[in-house]
Amino acid sequence: MSEPAVAVTELTKVFPVPWRRQEIVAVQNLNLRVEPGEVYGLLGPNGSGKSTTLKIILGLVSTTRGQTEIFGRNSRLVESREAVGFLPESPYFYKYLTGAETLRFFGKLCGLSRASLKKRVDEVLELVGLADARDRRLSGYSKGMLQRIGLAQALIDEPKLIVLDEPTAGVDPAGSREIRDLIVDLKRRGITVLLSSHLLAQVQEVCDRVGILAGGVLVREGKLEELIAIENQTELVLQNASDNLLHEIETLAVESHAKLIAHRRSTTTLERLFLEATTKHHSKE
Numbered sequence: 001m002s003e004p005a006v007a008v009t010e011l012t013k014v015f016p017v018p019w020r021r022q023e024i025v026a027v028q029n030l031n032l033r034v035e036p037g038e039v040y041g042l043l044g045p046n047g048s049g050k051s052t053t054l055k056i057i058l059g060l061v062s063t064t065r066g067q068t069e070i071f072g073r074n075s076r077l078v079e080s081r082e083a084v085g086f087l088p089e090s091p092y093f094y095k096y097l098t099g100a101e102t103l104r105f106f107g108k109l110c111g112l113s114r115a116s117l118k119k120r121v122d123e124v125l126e127l128v129g130l131a132d133a134r135d136r137r138l139s140g141y142s143k144g145m146l147q148r149i150g151l152a153q154a155l156i157d158e159p160k161l162i163v164l165d166e167p168t169a170g171v172d173p174a175g176s177r178e179i180r181d182l183i184v185d186l187k188r189r190g191i192t193v194l195l196s197s198h199l200l201a202q203v204q205e206v207c208d209r210v211g212i213l214a215g216g217v218l219v220r221e222g223k224l225e226e227l228i229a230i231e232n233q234t235e236l237v238l239q240n241a242s243d244n245l246l247h248e249i250e251t252l253a254v255e256s257h258a259k260l261i262a263h264r265r266s267t268t269t270l271e272r273l274f275l276e277a278t279t280k281h282h283s284k285e
């Protein structure tokens with residue numbers, strides 16, 4: 001097996017609380033592997049330790065016990081962050097800069113040369129769908145657009161791994177759809193994505209694997225289809241089935257001792273309904 005993009009081994013993080021006796025155990029004995037090219041979702045309610053875990057992986061917070069590695073390099077080493085882009089939970093941007101200026105600023109921080117900077121700024125603006133808004137100030141951007149400029153910032157130095165903390169939180173359904181499409185696009189380009197979210201339904205379709213944190217403990221992990229599959233149940237989805245055919249299928253099922261649990265019209269999701277109903281009126285920001 002190739003080297004994991006992210007490896008978390010026996011990680012524990014305890015925050016001391018100076019003015020109280022007890023400490024906060026934010027992460028407890030956590031083990032995780034994110035394989036190269038995969039989209040991994042770290043899910044869990046607020047306060048379950050997602051951001052702390054991501055910050056430790058990025059070397060921004062120290063560990064209490066255990067260790068984390070990025071492509072085989074310990075997170076304590078500066079080199080471990082060479083090929084990593086990060087979109088924090090509440091990114092701070094200079095509102096008076098335009099989209100293009102913001103990306104030039106971050107590109108310079110990454111040490112990109114003048115020549116490659118211009119080309120790369122154009123590329124990432126195109127990639128996140130903000131080419132048309134490049135010369136507008138961020139003060140006029142919507143929350144969804146700000147998240148996309150944050151993604152563009154994280155991509156400026158062509159990372160192999162991108163870490164996104166709650167990328168769709170606070171973004172409306174259309175904006176959140178765009179961000180999820182972008183994540184799928186990054187995966188197609190071979191970029192490994194590690195994201196966190198407390199909005200389970202929103203990220204489930206883009207994640208190859210998920211881990212569920214509760215109170216700093218990994219309570220479930222695996223491929224999404226396998227985690228949410230119901231043992232020994234199967235669904236048939238039919239189009240244009242006559243009453244007769246349905247009746248025959250039901251009779252056959254009963255004869256072979258299978259139990260028919262539900263018989264209902266297929267439904268769409270509320271999100272799809274919402275998107276279809278609002279797209280006509282949704283002019284591109």
Ligand SMILES: Nc1ncnc2c1ncn2[C@@H]1O[C@H](COP(=O)(O)OP(=O)(O)O)[C@@H](O)[C@H]1O
Binds near residue numbers: 015016045052
């Ligand atoms: N710098 C800190 N000092 C003290 N406690 C912290 C600090 N950062 C996070 N915590 C605590 O650690 C727990 C996990 O927080 P966090 O990782 O932010 O969770 P999540 O991102 O899942 O919402 C929470 O109880 C939070 O209050």
Ligand SMILES: [Mg+2]
Binds near residue numbers: 050089
């Ligand atoms: Mg968080």
